[in-house]
Each structure stands twice: as C-alpha cells, then as structure tokens.
Amino acid sequence: MWKKGIFFLQKKGFRSKRSSYFTSIILTIVIFVSIAAMLTIFMGQTQVYSPVTNKCISCHNDTGYPNDTDGDGVAAPYKRPHNNNVMCESCHETNPHTIVFIQPSGMYGSKATAASCPDCHQAGIPPGTNSNFTNAFMININLRHSSDLSNGSVWGSYWTNSMPKTACLYCHDKTYHNISPLGRILLWSPDFKINGSIGSNFTCAGCHYKESPNYTLMNSSFIAAGLQIPPEITNGTNWNGTFANYFNHTIMGYTDNFCKECHGRSLDANATLGEFIHNVTIADVNACMSCHTDVNSSDLGRHSTLSGTSAVENSDCKTCHYQTFPMVKGAVNNSNTYFCADCHTSGGTGPNKSSIIFSDKKHGTAGCMDCHVADGKYHQGNPRGSVANITYVNRYVPGNTTVTDCADCHYASNLDDVPFNAPGGGTHITDFGGACIGGCHGSASTMPQKVHNLISQTANIKPxxxxxxxxxxxxxxxxxxxxxxxxxxxxxxxxxxxxxxxxxxxxxxxxxxxxxxxxxxxxxxxxxxxxxxxxxxxxxxxxxxxxxxxxxxxxxxxxxxxxxxxxxxxxxxxxxxxxxAPLSYINGTVTSGDQPLGGALVLVTGGSSTTFTNGFYSIMVAEGTYNVTASKRPEYYDNTTTGTPVTPNNTTIQDFILTQKPTGNITGTVTNATG
The missing domain is CATH 2.60.40.10 (Immunoglobulins)
Known part of the structure; x- marks a missing residue:
C-alpha cells in the first residue's frame, strides 16, 4: 500500500523539492503542537498561575523539606496557592527578597501582625483597600460550632477565644499554602464539598457519631495530630466529665437534615452545608421555647400559669416534662413526663394536682392520650387537644359545638373515621345531650364528667x-x-x-x-x-x-x-x-391407515376415554408423567407410549396409530352329535 502511495505521488508530480519543503513544515507544526499538549497535561493546573506565583513555586517545591527533594539545588518548603486561586503576590506582594504579609486592614506588613483565617473569612479584608480577597468564603463573625456560641472549651480543650484561628486549625489544620483549604477533613471525607446541600448525607455524624463508617479514620486523624477527638453524641450522660447540657442522641436520626432540625435554626432556607457547619445553633434541651416558638398561652391554657406567670416559659414545660427526652415520636413516657391522669384524677401521683379532678378515667379502654392527642398533635390551640379541635366538634350539628361529644364520635362517625375511630353508637342516640349524661352509662352532672366515667352496657351482648x-x-x-x-x-x-x-x-x-x-x-x-x-x-x-x-x-x-x-x-x-390439584389434559386422535378410529379405548393411570367417531379423545389428569395405551380389541394391536409429561393447567397432545391385525378364513363343517 505504501508503494502504491509513492507511485501515486510520483505520477501526479508531487515528489518535488517544493513538496518536501512543505511536508517538513507540516511535520514541524504537528510535533510542536504535540509537545505543547503533553506539557499542558504534565503541568496540570500550574499553567493558570500568575508569573510571580510560578517563580515562587519553582523554589518552594521540596515535599521533604529541609531536604532538597526536587534536586534543583535549593531547599524550600513545598507551597502552593491557597485554594488554588489565591496567588502568592496577593498575600506577600511581588518582591521575593523582601517578604511581606497581608494585614487585617488590607495593607502589607510584618508576619507578627499578619491576617489569619478569621480576618479573611469572618471580618473580611476591606475591598476598598485590597480587592484580592473579595471571593473568600465567608462565615459568621462569631464561629458557632460548639454548645457555646464562640468557645470550644465547653467539652474539652478544643479552642479558645484568645486565638480565634485555633478553631479553624482544629478542623482544617494549616492550609495557608494548600490548594485545598479543607485540609484535615479530607483525610476521612475525601469527597466533601464545602458548598454542598444539606441533605441525607452523614457529614455531622462523621465526626460525632461512633457508628459512622468514617468514625475510626476520623478519630485516628485527630489523635495523630495530638488533638482531642470531637464529642460523641451517644456517649451515655456526659462527655469528658461534662454533664450539663449533654444530650444523648441514641434514638435520634443521624443525617445532616435531621441535625439541622435542632441545630440549624439560624440558617436561611437556602443555606449550604458549609454555612451550617460554621453556624451551628445551640440546642439546649432545657430551653424548650427556643425551638417551640409556635407554642403560646392558648395552646397550654391554664398550664401556662404553672410557673406563676401567664407567659409561656421553659419552667411551664418542665412542670410536666420533668426529665429530658429525645425529640422523636414515642420518646415521651412515664419516666420523663407527668400525664393527664397524674394531675387530673384522685389517684394521680403528679406534684401539681389540678382543681379539675375526675374520680377515674373510664372510657372503654381509651386512655387520655387516645382522645386528647388522637391526631398526634400536642398543644394545639387548647390544652384539651383533639377533643376541642373545631374539625371534630362539628361532626354532628345540632349538638355541642364546643367540645367533641358522644354524637361526634359515635353517631356522625365511627371506626372508619379518624382520628378517634370510635365504635358506632347505633340508632338509640336520639338526644345528644341529656340522655347521654344521665342515661344508661351512668349519671353525671356534666358532659366532661360523663365521658371520663362511663359504665359499660354491653358486657354480655355479642354480635x-x-x-x-x-x-x-x-x-x-x-x-x-x-x-x-x-x-x-x-x-x-x-x-x-x-x-x-x-x-x-x-x-x-x-x-x-x-x-x-x-x-x-x-x-x-x-x-x-x-x-x-x-x-x-x-x-x-x-x-x-x-x-x-x-x-x-x-x-x-x-x-x-x-x-x-x-x-x-x-x-x-x-x-x-x-x-x-390443578387440572391438566391429555388429548389426541387415534387413527388407523389414515382413517380416524372410533370406539378405541385410551387408558392412563387414574383415567380413560373412548374415542369419538372422529378418533378424538380427552382425559383429565393431575400433573405428572404417564404411560398411555390406546387399544381396540381384538381387531388392532395395542399401542403404548411411555413418559408422557403433563404440567399444571396445560394440555399434552398424544396421538396414536393402531395397526390392524392380519385376517384369514376358517372353513369347515358343523354337524350334530348323531352325525
């Protein structure tokens, strides 16, 4: 093929000196472009650095400093632009012989007064003085990643206010000259994105929950750096001996979204994960009203005065919820909360007995919560809860539209109707007030007294x-x-x-x-x-x-x-x-000499069939494997097939051909005995 190509060029007159000259130029261009492409690949991102920065890193390239590990005759620490986009001259100006440092004011000066992480990422370098830092990621003026708004010493020796940057160094390490400012975090979470969304991932759990897949690696990273490990949230009752405000999250959720519910109350709706981590809100389990801001005196009714004032206060909540509990459904129980009957029945053991006392709580097998919190909503505009909800009290009109009464639950609705799912009362409910109060189910002066002390009338009647x-x-x-x-x-x-x-x-x-x-x-x-x-x-x-x-x-x-x-x-x-057993069939046709054979017997274990005049037969059988025999005696020889398979609900076709036996003549004379 190559020779043919040369012949073609010769034939067309392209083997001239002029042609060779142009060919050389083209080859030179191709080689140059190829070298440039390879240099781009091998140099990576360094091509986007400024000329000053490229000069700096030509010396600051020794990963094994103080040894000259790159062999260029100069030993200088390995350094790269901060976040891969803050050029060296932005922080140190352009003179390599007189190194200066960016100051909080935006000017340049000595290292002793140089700007640190909070100066760039909290207060911010004044853009009017220096515009090199306008794209810096900003966090709150007071870092909030602790139970104390700006102090990391609550749970141990993590960081203090005397050196604000120590909080940054704890999580990120020294990354001033690193293309990734996240630093230490990437050791156990290499895919972490600072501006990612707050979702169903486990960023918070990665540091604070011992069952997290990255927890062991995270621990070893801090220990290797001589630092305390972050507080663990399922550690019993304390962390490092601190019991106050420690909350055991054992039965809580562990996704970032779940953490945000309690610890992200200072965030706006579109906040990123990076904003959340630097602005973690206190979730004091004893400060109920800091989270439950929608609860007011209407919701609690007279319960809002339990602390001595009419305002809803944390102490009002603590009167009933006397021990802390996780903020999940089902966590409230007798070990941490006084319930209705503890304060509103004569036999109750609550410390604040109400003036509204019922002798007992008798309403079938229903407990207080089954009626007053039937729809799962606590403190909903009235301490009586669901039974005072306007949606339910008006189920039967006319009737009592102030409180849910007998007709609302047992006449206008019944078992199929939420939230009370009460049994149907039947047609005997004709007077929805007086008859219920003083009738078959016991006497009472008021409807509330009646519904809390019913006498059963169905003990011996069954459907x-x-x-x-x-x-x-x-x-x-x-x-x-x-x-x-x-x-x-x-x-x-x-x-x-x-x-x-x-x-x-x-x-x-x-x-x-x-x-x-x-x-x-x-x-x-x-x-x-x-x-x-x-x-x-x-x-x-x-x-x-x-x-x-x-x-x-x-x-x-x-x-x-x-x-x-x-x-x-x-x-x-x-x-x-x-x-x-599922029914199946063996069907077929019996013939002889290409003609249908009627009257033939087809026999299997458990069934048989005689063929019609057209030779067709059908036998209903169970699933299995059968030997099938067709016969018509004495004229024809029997024909048997073995191993005929039959599957459930299917028809197996099995045809037969019968061979007629040979025939002959018998002659003779018949005589009587006297013959």
Missing amino acids: SISVPILSSSSIPQGTPVIVNATVTSNSYWSFVDGAQYRIMSGATEIVLWTPMSAAGGDFNGSTAVAIATIMTNITPGNYIIQVRGMAGGPAQNTSIRYYPMNGDVSAINSTNLTIL
Whole structure:
C-alpha cells in the first residue's frame, strides 16, 4: 500500500523539492503542537498561575523539606496557592527578597501582625483597600460550632477565644499554602464539598457519631495530630466529665437534615452545608421555647400559669416534662413526663394536682392520650387537644359545638373515621345531650364528667355471624373462591363494624385473620353482609374457612387506635373447602391407515376415554408423567407410549396409530352329535 502511495505521488508530480519543503513544515507544526499538549497535561493546573506565583513555586517545591527533594539545588518548603486561586503576590506582594504579609486592614506588613483565617473569612479584608480577597468564603463573625456560641472549651480543650484561628486549625489544620483549604477533613471525607446541600448525607455524624463508617479514620486523624477527638453524641450522660447540657442522641436520626432540625435554626432556607457547619445553633434541651416558638398561652391554657406567670416559659414545660427526652415520636413516657391522669384524677401521683379532678378515667379502654392527642398533635390551640379541635366538634350539628361529644364520635362517625375511630353508637342516640349524661352509662352532672366515667352496657351482648357460604366448596388450586356471611349486631345500640375470615388446616393457621368488605359498601347498620375473595394459591388439600363478625369492635387495621366494646367479637362460624390439584389434559386422535378410529379405548393411570367417531379423545389428569395405551380389541394391536409429561393447567397432545391385525378364513363343517 505504501508503494502504491509513492507511485501515486510520483505520477501526479508531487515528489518535488517544493513538496518536501512543505511536508517538513507540516511535520514541524504537528510535533510542536504535540509537545505543547503533553506539557499542558504534565503541568496540570500550574499553567493558570500568575508569573510571580510560578517563580515562587519553582523554589518552594521540596515535599521533604529541609531536604532538597526536587534536586534543583535549593531547599524550600513545598507551597502552593491557597485554594488554588489565591496567588502568592496577593498575600506577600511581588518582591521575593523582601517578604511581606497581608494585614487585617488590607495593607502589607510584618508576619507578627499578619491576617489569619478569621480576618479573611469572618471580618473580611476591606475591598476598598485590597480587592484580592473579595471571593473568600465567608462565615459568621462569631464561629458557632460548639454548645457555646464562640468557645470550644465547653467539652474539652478544643479552642479558645484568645486565638480565634485555633478553631479553624482544629478542623482544617494549616492550609495557608494548600490548594485545598479543607485540609484535615479530607483525610476521612475525601469527597466533601464545602458548598454542598444539606441533605441525607452523614457529614455531622462523621465526626460525632461512633457508628459512622468514617468514625475510626476520623478519630485516628485527630489523635495523630495530638488533638482531642470531637464529642460523641451517644456517649451515655456526659462527655469528658461534662454533664450539663449533654444530650444523648441514641434514638435520634443521624443525617445532616435531621441535625439541622435542632441545630440549624439560624440558617436561611437556602443555606449550604458549609454555612451550617460554621453556624451551628445551640440546642439546649432545657430551653424548650427556643425551638417551640409556635407554642403560646392558648395552646397550654391554664398550664401556662404553672410557673406563676401567664407567659409561656421553659419552667411551664418542665412542670410536666420533668426529665429530658429525645425529640422523636414515642420518646415521651412515664419516666420523663407527668400525664393527664397524674394531675387530673384522685389517684394521680403528679406534684401539681389540678382543681379539675375526675374520680377515674373510664372510657372503654381509651386512655387520655387516645382522645386528647388522637391526631398526634400536642398543644394545639387548647390544652384539651383533639377533643376541642373545631374539625371534630362539628361532626354532628345540632349538638355541642364546643367540645367533641358522644354524637361526634359515635353517631356522625365511627371506626372508619379518624382520628378517634370510635365504635358506632347505633340508632338509640336520639338526644345528644341529656340522655347521654344521665342515661344508661351512668349519671353525671356534666358532659366532661360523663365521658371520663362511663359504665359499660354491653358486657354480655355479642354480635353473631352466619355459617359462611362459598361460591364453590371444591375448586382447582389457584382458582378464586368467594365467601360471604351475614353479621348481626344483636344490640340496640351497636352497629356492625366489620368481619374477618381466615383459613385453617386442622389447628394450623394457614392464612391469618383478613378483613372482609361490606357487600353494600359500608358497615353502617345492625345487620350487614360481609364478602371477600379468597385466593387459593396454597397446597391442594382440605381446609376450614372460618369467619367472625364485629359490632362496635376493634378496627381491623391494627396500626389505628381502636376502642372495643365488651363482647364486640362474635363466635366463629366455619365451612369446609377442598382445593384440588390443578387440572391438566391429555388429548389426541387415534387413527388407523389414515382413517380416524372410533370406539378405541385410551387408558392412563387414574383415567380413560373412548374415542369419538372422529378418533378424538380427552382425559383429565393431575400433573405428572404417564404411560398411555390406546387399544381396540381384538381387531388392532395395542399401542403404548411411555413418559408422557403433563404440567399444571396445560394440555399434552398424544396421538396414536393402531395397526390392524392380519385376517384369514376358517372353513369347515358343523354337524350334530348323531352325525
């Protein structure tokens, strides 16, 4: 190919001296460009440095200083522009023989008075005097990364106010002459981005939570530098012997977003992670109102006067919440909080007994929280909580629209209606005031007294359920079956609230109790038909379908609070269901001499079929492998196939050809015995 190319050039007249001259020029340009490209690659980012900076780093290039590790005859510490964009002359001017240092004022002077991290990144170098530092990352004037606004000595000897830059050096180390100012942080978090968003990552946990993947590496980094490790947030009750204000975060979340909830209250909505880390707000567990600023005297009612004034104060909160607890759902319990009954019942043990006393808290199985905090919201405009919420008190109108009464929970709504999920009261509620107060459930002078001291009227009355009816009592595996049963409340004051079914095999529960639906769309009367579709994807066999009904009973969703009445669940009724192995078929045609053969017998284990006049046969069989025999005696020889596979719910085709036996003539004479 090369020779052909030369011949082509010769033929066209390009092998002249002039041609060689231009070729040389082109090759020279290509080589020059290639060298320039390689230099760019090997020099990396140094090409963007200023000429003064390039001169500085030509000497300051010894990573093993005081040894001359780069072999240029000069030993000088390895230094690079701060953050890779602050040129040497910005801090030291341009004369390499007279080194000066940037001052907090923006002027240049001696090293003793030189600007430090806070001067550039907190106060800021005055741009009117020196414009080289206008792009510096800025943080709060008072660094906040401690339980004390500007002092790192609360939990140990971390940093002090006497030298503000010690706080910077603790986390970042000396990075004045480093292309990455993050410094020490990159040892355990090499991908850290100072201006990243505050999200579901674990930046805070990386230093303060011992289960963090980077915690061991972070520890060793500080220990190697002779520094104390950062305070750990699940360390029991103290850190370095300091108990005051120490909060154990053991059952808290550990993402940056979670930390921000308590420690980021000084940030704006678009704050970055870098801003958060340098502006961590105190989260004093004893300073309730510093976080719960939306709670006011209306929310607490008379509870706001517990400390002696009408204003809502931390001491009001501490009257009930006498011990600290994590700010997560479920953390409030009897070990840290006095509840309603502790102060509002005669048998309560709270230290501040109220003048509003109930003899007991009797409202079915409901506790105080089930009614007063039914929707999960504490201190919502009234100390009575959910029962005074205007959304619920107006469920039944006319009626009492000041407080949630009997009709609001038990008539206008029932088990299906949040947040109280109360049992239906039935049609006997005709007078929603006086009759409830002084009627069947005990006498009381006021509605509040009544609802806190109810007498049960359903102790011996249970609903009933009919024998379940199945759409089929025997079905192939995988075929749905419909079950229905009628539930009757048997009580004048109860509604049917639901029904369930389950599948049993002897004493073994195969399918757990499962809710059934109301055939009419809702359980809202004294009688209701419950219906469900049962899937039968279980092992073939004989099973028992059990059902039970509920009237004024528990919610079928166990994650929702419920208020069961005594005797609310019916006795169990049942019926039998047989689930058959899935059905399959062996089909085919029997022929002889290209003609269909009717009347032939096709036989397998457990089944047989006689062919129609067109020779077709069909045998229903279970899954398995079969020997199949076709015969028509005595005219034809039998034909048997072995190992015919049959899979569930499928048809296997197996045709047969029968060979006719040879025929002949028999001749003779028939005579009688006397012959």
